[in-house]
Amino acid sequence: MPERSRWIDPAPLEVARPRLPWWTHSPRWALVLVAPLIAVGLAVWLTVVVARKAARYPLAFAVVLVLVVAWHGWGWPVALILGAILALVLVGWWWRFRPSFVRLVLVEIRSEWRRLIVYTPVWLRTMRFCHLERTVNGKVHVPTFIRVRADGWRDRVTVKLLHGQTPGEFETRAEALAHSFDARTCRVRVVGPRRIVLDLIHGDPLTQPVPPPSLPDGTDDTTPTKDLERVPVGTTETGRPWLLRLFGSHLLAVGATGAGKASVVWSLLWSLAPMLRSGLIRVYGIDPKGGMELGKAPELFHRLVFDNGLAAVKLLEELATEVKQRAASFRGSKRRWSVDCGVPFLLLVVDELADVVAYQTDRKLKERANSALQTITSQGRAPGVCVIGEIQDPRKEILSFRHLFPTRIALRLDEPGQVDMVLGDGVRERGAVAHEISETTPGVAWVKYTDRREPVRARAFHITDGDLDRLVDYVTADATDSATVHELPARTVDADPDADDVVGEAA
Known part of the structure; x- marks a missing residue:
């Protein structure tokens, strides 16, 4: 038997070929x-x-x-004096x-400081660790x-996405990004194509409670339709007024x-x-408790009903009838309500x-209430x-027509799943954590508008019992001397005399 060779071929060496800079391969004259x-x-x-x-x-x-310029023109003493003057200014x-x-x-200095100290050193490493x-x-x-904009309570980091990258990738890694940059939470906002803003909350x-503004003196001229589209109810976390739309919308809190x-x-x-005082707005209430x-300021x-029985159902059916009658009176002349409608x-x-609509034990009353409310919410915006x-419970089993409320407000909730029920799918990934609102901050809420992708966090005014007393005195005072009272003439429309009965039976 021939003797086996003791030589073993070495394994091939697999290393990356070093790449030299282009200028090392170029001749000197080039x-x-x-x-x-260059x-x-x-x-x-x-220069750029x-x-x-x-x-x-x-x-x-x-x-x-x-x-x-002062240093080069007049020397360092003049520049030093000028610097001292600027410091005093x-x-x-x-x-x-x-x-x-x-x-x-101060905001500009803080922004540049956090850009250089907090984000620039760890940005590359954080992006790689977060995949x-x-x-x-x-x-x-x-x-x-x-860029970075530091507002004190948050940092706004504007990011340019890579080709083929979506904002959803940052939303799914928002928690990791928050911890990486020592923030409490991270929210993702889309501001343009391939442009997002990371709101890193600190x-x-x-x-603190938000006090209400002072009541007007009643002599201000108002534009009702415009005012009803932008009603201030509090302050957003950015310091801007929290505005809600009433005309052309319905609200679900x-x-x-x-x-x-x-x-x-x-x-x-x-x-x-002011509109309550002048008669431009008429408020109806149902308080089953x-x-x-609502009985604090009746x-x-x-008109105010204090139960969920027959009186409440009759009120809902009367309003549903009013919606249909108004729509009939506007036919051919108006497309929506305005102050001159009468x-x-x-x-x-x-x-x-x-x-x-759900806990009523009388099945017929419950059906009538649901039918009337669905009529009002589906047809009442334009009239x-x-x-x-x-x-309290936003499930479809409780409120089957919650989709008829365009503006939905999520205050403190018990379960994470309820956030998506109220504000829509995916809002938690965009930062709307209504289930994490503290019990010590009543009135703090997340609101979702139909024309905005990101929800807004805000807090309503803190209205005390004393404020309600002042509000009642203001509204019930004689407005003829200080406010413009709008006389609302009776509507001259030939309505079906059996309309009330028809609505009641349909319900």
Whole structure:
């Protein structure tokens, strides 16, 4: 037998071929020719960078430019004196006009500081750890952040997405991004094609109650239709007014016990006080709890029912009949309600809506209530009728027609799944965590508008019993001396004399 060879072929060495820079392969004469072009390119790039910084921070750029010109023109003593004067001006600005100083100076300094210290050093590593990068031919591509805006309680990081990347990838990794940048939560907002904003939340500006504004003196001229489309009821977390639309919409406020659903109603009535006083708005109410909630200010209501029985059903059917009669009177002349229609705007407030449409033990009354409410919510927007419903359980088994409420408000909820029931699928990934609202902040809510992708976080006005007393005194006072009273003539429409009976039977 031949002797076996002891030689074993070595395994092939698999290493990446080193890539040298392009200029190491070029001849010297080519580098000499290209050097001026490179210098011009660097100069243009530096000019663009300086111009962008000057456009982003115009005040700081102007100060630096003045100091540099003074240094070169008159020497460093003059520049030092001028710098001291500018420092005194900044101190006086901060002392006398602090809001504008914070907005124009302090916010810019804080934003640049957090961009350089917090985000730039760990951005690449965070994108790779969160699997938000793309690798092509061995080269790693990551989304780039364009700018950082630090508002104190949050950082707004504008990000440019990679080709083929979607905002949903950031939404699914929002929790990881929040922990990576030492934030409490992270929300994703879409601001344009391949542009998103990461709202990294560090604090809560809605921890303190929001006091209501002072009531007007009653002499202000109002534009009812416009006012009913933008009714202030509180403050958003960005400091802007929280506006709700009544005309052409219906509202559904969902929240657990003690979440502050009533604060939304009282805030609306507070802002509508001049119109209530002049007669432009007529409010109806149903309080199945015996008047424990709406009974605090019964003088604000044109008609108020304190149960969920026959009286409540009759009120709903009367309003459903009113909706149909108004639609008939507008036929051929108007497309929607306005102040010159001769009829007031009707606002129906139903506290504990489930007691009326689901928990009613009388089957016939429950069916009539559901039929009347569905008529009002489906046909009442154009004729000038708005429904505000308050409910604790948003399930379809309880409220089968919740889709007829275009504006939905989620206050503190008990379960995460209820958030999607109220505001729609996917809102939790976009930051609407209504189930995490603290019990110590009643009135804090998330609201979803039909024309916006992202939900809005806000807090309603804190209306005390004393405020309700002042509101009642304001609305019930004689308005002929201080307010414009609109006389509403009777409608001259030949309605079907059996219309009331037809609605009752159909229900």
